[in-house]
Amino acid sequence: MKVIDKIALVLIIIGAINWGLIGFFRFDLVATLFGEMSMVSRIIYALVGISGLWGIKLLFDD
Numbered sequence: 001m002k003v004i005d006k007i008a009l010v011l012i013i014i015g016a017i018n019w020g021l022i023g024f025f026r027f028d029l030v031a032t033l034f035g036e037m038s039m040v041s042r043i044i045y046a047l048v049g050i051s052g053l054w055g056i057k058l059l060f061d062d
Contacts, residue, residue: 004054005054005058005061007051008050008051008054008055008058009051009055009058011047011048011051012048012051012052012055014048015048015049015051015052017029018030018048030044030045
């Protein structure tokens with residue numbers, strides 16, 4: 001597995017955990033740590049989204 005694949009997988013897991021916290025407890029960990037819609041939190045959300053798209057590629061790799 002390439003380094004970029006591992007980074008994408010870690011970000012996908014972070015995003016999944018954050019969404020689980022939002023769904024179960026109405027607690028947004030990223031917003032709590034970095035501020036609601038601050039520049040840093042928006043970058044994190046964008047990186048998680050890009051990683052999710054990269055994860056689609058991982059489905060079709062050998």
